[in-house]
Amino acid sequence: MSPVIDPLALDLYSRLVALDTTSSASNLPAIELLAGVLDRRGSDLRILRSPDGRKANLWARLGPPVDAAGRGGLVLSGHTDCVPALEDDWSSDPFRLTDRGDRWVGRGAADMKGFVALAAALAVRLDPASLTRPLGLLFTFDEEVGMLGARDFARAWPADEPLPRAWVIGEPTSLAVVRMHKGHLKLRVALAGRPAHSGTPQLGDNAIEKSAPVVAALAALRRALESERPELGEYFPEAPFVPLNVARIDGGVALNVVPDRCTIDLGTRPLPAADVEALRARIEAVVRDAAPGASLETLGWSEPLLTAEASPIHRELLALTGQRDSRGAPFATDGGPLSALDIDAVVWGPGDISVAHRADEWMPKADMERASRLLVELVDRFCGGASA
Template sequence: MPKSLEILDRLIAFETVSRRPNIDLIRYVKGVLTQAGVACRLVESADGANANLYARTGPDGPGGVMLSGHTDVVPTDGQDWTVAPFRMHERDGKLYGRGTADMKGFVACAIGAMIEAAGRPLARPLQLALSYDEEIGCVGVRSLLDMLSAAPERPDLCIVGEPTSLAVATGHKGKIAARAVCTGREVHSALAPQGVNAIHLAAEFVRALQALQAEFAETGAQDDAYDVPYSTLHVGTIAGGTALNIVPNRCELAFEIRHLPEDDADALLARVEAAAAAIAQAAPDGGGVGVETVNRYPGLATPSASEAVSFVKSLTGANATTKVAFGTEGGLIDARLGVPVVICGPGSMAQGHKPDEYVALSQIDACDRMLAALTARLAA
């Protein structure tokens, strides 16, 4: 098999569902790269169960290109797969398995490119950054960026290889993941008006979020390059109450804001917090609504006319750019390192996070060609 397919086959076999250890996969990658003469450094989690990997080949000093990807995948629980999800299956020109599209396909190609680059006299370095727990909010990459931000050297460009069908993407929305805890006062349900129903407060809060969403859509920033051209609010989970005959004293819900880079994320969150405070103030004694931010990352807005975008377009032959609906570590890399970021990788997110996830063989081949062209440019 071509090197990238051999590597992908191995990567799929590691069941690196988010919040499960990825250390065995990282040790495998480090072994492959070290054998090829590529210098590697691990940045481990506090418990040692997970690790980021940073690899570099070529001359010392600033410049060059960094390839970035995550090693975790979403769960397969409850999904109706027709193949074993953690074995790679080839059928009708497609490679099936969890993570083939999102995004071990790119990671395999990037590892292959690092091996190839290690055997060439590069004029500028090629770097690889692999992170963990991206799927739950770009968690792991932050410690890797702590390490890189303290280093004196910076790449000229970062390519995040999330699946774009190898279209050149210049932007994505930022995200705030938050929790609202509604508190009430329990009484017997026969005396319901004498209590404070936390679920009712939660319902008021959801209605307030819906009103804010309508306002964002009507008067907020707009960018037609996105499938949804405005910032959004969404409630994902809600839980409260213990029994039908008890007025509940607690209800908790999880919600998110996905915001355009042009929108002030703190201002949007402040609007939500103000709505929660107004509901709490109007509630009877014993009622309250508290909002807590759980996780956040910034959006990405790389100018389409930038040199970085032109460079990646020259590698793929693309004439246009796009923006993606999902988030990536790219916003954090841009914000923390000041490095321009372009998103470009094989496969489509339309196949990600689903049963029988796949990436087309033709996409892996095209990604290999793109990274071969990159290596050639760095050697020139």
């Protein structure tokens, strides 16, 4: 039997996929679509603009206000942006949700417009008067380029307005319950030289040549890190260590010029309990050893997620799904920066992360159906309202 999906959720899903919300573009059309749907319920609805006004987060609250002492209720959160659809092997229009039998195909089909559509449709179907505790929805911008929307929300949310403690970040985990992920530290090594005409290279100082020992040293550090087993590594079976990736190298202007600068960008993903400063110092020492004049700049930092095993949202989702063990995810989410709000966030959503960011990204229909059913139960448990 074919899975049954709420027609409202499916309609929202296809309209969201039809909007090109690549992070470089504005997400306002998606925010306006969602706000328009949710506004009918007379909820506390806020469109929170980004500092430049081009993008926005959407916050909605249904049911009673948040009780400052208990902080009961639940928040469902997802990002509205997607990665560019530049792969040339799409077999259908990436911005059209396409039915392929047991799955839907489209950009953002898995990451993560399906969950956003389910959460919004569920909220529309609910009778807010039936809720004894609040249901919050947070839809963010720019997750794919450094969780900028979530970071903005965490920074700007008024301290005197309590938020529910329990959060679900609906990134695609194939409905596995995930309570931790690694952070992501992005660094740039800068190497300086002295320009000269390439006919007289001995008069210059070639910055690209200096990059070779740095790259070799970073590769050796990567191998060393891969042989280590830091705390919590057991929750990341596919990579129970601190990954390091030399991601980009840039330098040189023309064939007849000795390059006077070269930069190497790298990323590393410390485990949730790691000492990030110590890791950065270790990388810096390796770089300086290989190129004494090198400088190291931090380009960005995405916080890890570590939610207590005994937190109610984790325990309830384990019980609902029948999962018995605690898990980590190999990717970072909005849950990292949102953790600054003293919340318990669990990552749990339909779709498989391994098909995201690729041509013909797809969502199993069965995942959407199961997620839809379990979300209703979860909201019932945390907010005390039965949905229609």
